[in-house]
Amino acid sequence: MTRRIVWTLGVLTSVLLVLAVVPLAVLMTARERVAYRDNQRAATRVIAAAAEEHLSDGKPATAMRQELDAAARAGDCAAVYDASARLVASTPCTAAQGEEAAELVGRVLSGNEPEPPENEGRLLAAEPAGEVRRPAGAVVLARSAAPLDTRIAAIWGWSAAIGAAGLAASVLLSVRLARWVSRPLSTLDASARRLGEGALDERADVGAGPPEVRRLAATFNTMAARTEALVHGHRAVIADVSHQLRTPLAALRLRLDVLATGAEGDTAAELAAAQEEIARLSRLVDGLLAVARAEEATPRPTVVRVDKVVAERVAAWSPVAEEREVRLTASDGPALAVALGAGHLEQILDNLIANAVEAVAAGGSVTLDHRAAGHSARVLVRDDGPGMTAEAKAVAFRRFGNPAARGTGLGLAVVHRLVTANGGTAQLEDTPGGGLTVVLDLPLWPERGHERGAASLKSGRNRTAGP
Structure with a gap:
């Protein structure tokens, strides 16, 4: 019973944890990805705003260069393109350049919303410099996906740890519960077995287990007490009958033996027949007592x-x-x-x-x-x-x-x-x-x-x- 209860509660807890923890982890992962993308696009827009002043208004590239340097210090790769998709300025890292970056720039300059790809473990983002319909250029920013992967791994790790802790707690509680329920039942089973083997004074413990088990133990004790009383009463009756019947039968047989000693003729024959009936009655009493003892045998x-x-x-x-x-x-x-x-x-x-x-x-x-x-x-x-x-x-x-x-x-x-x-x-x-x-x-x-x-x-x- 203990194993069955533990397995049942363990499986039930596992299902509940999977239904609760996995969707939550998936939701948190999706939100983390969205937040990371939004942060990357915000950083790209900052560079695009500084690039617009240089590309559209003809201002010095000082502000644009400062933003590119800040992006480089943050570990990002960025590149600024003009309206003809020519490279104007970039960070020392070239991850924001190449065919995928050129494709992103082309889609931005044509007024389409680009689908940010992933290039060599870096996430690419592109924003227009200026108006969306008639941009003066475009900015591409490549950011490493490692921090995002680390956060996602942490989310799933903590989710797995919480699930494992919940499952362990469930198993521990189920074991305690199963023992609390099964131990009194095992004790009651052992008491019933000993009672069946003849230990009529056997009684079950009524102070442990759930209320239902305690009531069952109390009922068992009542049954055992009544059984003991009945068996002892039966044994007492057998002993009394054995004494009360055998004694007068023995006395009657002795008297018949005395009478038969001096009897002759028909009287002797009648006394011999009476002696046979007394002997038969004695055997009958012994047989009935033997059956009674066999019936009450435990x-x-x-x-x-x-x-x-x-x-x-x-x-x-x-x-x-x-x-x-x-x-x-x-x-x-x-x-x-x-x-x-x-x-x-x-x-x-x-x-x-x-x-x-x-x-x-x-x-x-x-x-x-x-x-x-x-x-x-x-x-x-x-x-x-x-x-x-x-x-x-x-x-x-x-x-x-x-x-x-x-x-x-x-x-x-x-x-x-x-x-x-x-x-x-x-x-x-x-x-x-x-x-x-x-x-x-x-x-x-x-x-x-x-x-x-x-x-x-x-x-x-x-x-x-x-x-």
């Missing part, structure tokens, strides 16, 4: 090695799979690092492997695979079980979306919430030959932040392992 991304986590979860679930006579394997894949919340990938894979092992019949197989897919890491969990219908897949990620599920029907809901909370996607596909494949696309960890992420992951693990 993860702080850390670097997670997909290949290592996949290998760890396969090793952890292998005994369960062997007990059910299911072959659980992991395909070789590249070493990929993804940006996920600490422990989320483990929880995702645990739910998927549990569902797959539960769905596959004895002798079946479950395979985990991972690979790079553009800017994402793709993780696939394949099984050769009964699969899902198109209708079941469409609602599988909802709570209790699959009524035919053997478990609580909440595992895929937990997976979906955790994956999307970390900026990834999850979808269900049919396995070639029969079965279900869960496809996860997880955001790769940026290489430039790999070391920092690894350090944060290590510190997080240390904190988790602590007392």
Whole structure:
């Protein structure tokens, strides 16, 4: 934003300066040329007046000679011609003589207005001596154009300096303005990013920037405070529900266990069914709490090695799979690092492997695979079980979306919430030959932040392992 504001104001200032300074410099240059010409013609008329007294009245050439000497001392070249265009007197400099001077004299003696030319860096001017219609002669004065060029160069130099100073001042002010506007926005952006990463106590600075930005920061702080209150309230509700439900369920299960010890016949069967329902209710409560925690998760991304986590979860679930006579394997894949919340990938894979092992019949197989897919890491969990219908897949990620599920029907809901909370996607596909494949696309960890992420992951693990 800073660069854009500076460029915009710089271009606008440049255009305004060009539109203001250039025409002014052109006007001043034209006026300087006119003033220089007028001054030269005035000096020529003075010599012409003295020459007329000599040419028309026959007076001595003393006055004319004095004016020619004064012109020579001033650095001008002058020449006096009679009515026949013959040279009568001149300064030592001969720049007022020659073909161009003769042409000027001819036009003056014929009563025409001459067009003053430039000869070897000198400007020529011609005036009649006497009446314009019947002049007694003509005077030609050649004056160096160097002073005029110097003044014109000074005009354009000062104009350029003023323009450069104005542009520099504009750039300086635009930089200050851009920083005044963009710095609070950058701070607000950083605060929003940290809030999105899970720092619920993050607040923006409301004392800097334009009033609109300050109001935006205040609104952000209000939103952040309400979000923090909602999340903390949600967490408190989850903790209360977890305690208030699990405690009576555990007590009820213990009582049923005591009653079942001495029960026989139909009573024992009924108590066993009640115990199964209590166990199912406990699993259901645990599943609902897991979904609630996943929904309110605000993860702080850390670097997670997909290949290592996949290998760890396969090793952890292998005994369960062997007990059910299911072959659980992991395909070789590249070493990929993804940006996920600490422990989320483990929880995702645990739910998927549990569902797959539960769905596959004895002798079946479950395979985990991972690979790079553009800017994402793709993780696939394949099984050769009964699969899902198109209708079941469409609602599988909802709570209790699959009524035919053997478990609580909440595992895929937990997976979906955790994956999307970390900026990834999850979808269900049919396995070639029969079965279900869960496809996860997880955001790769940026290489430039790999070391920092690894350090944060290590510190997080240390904190988790602590007392």
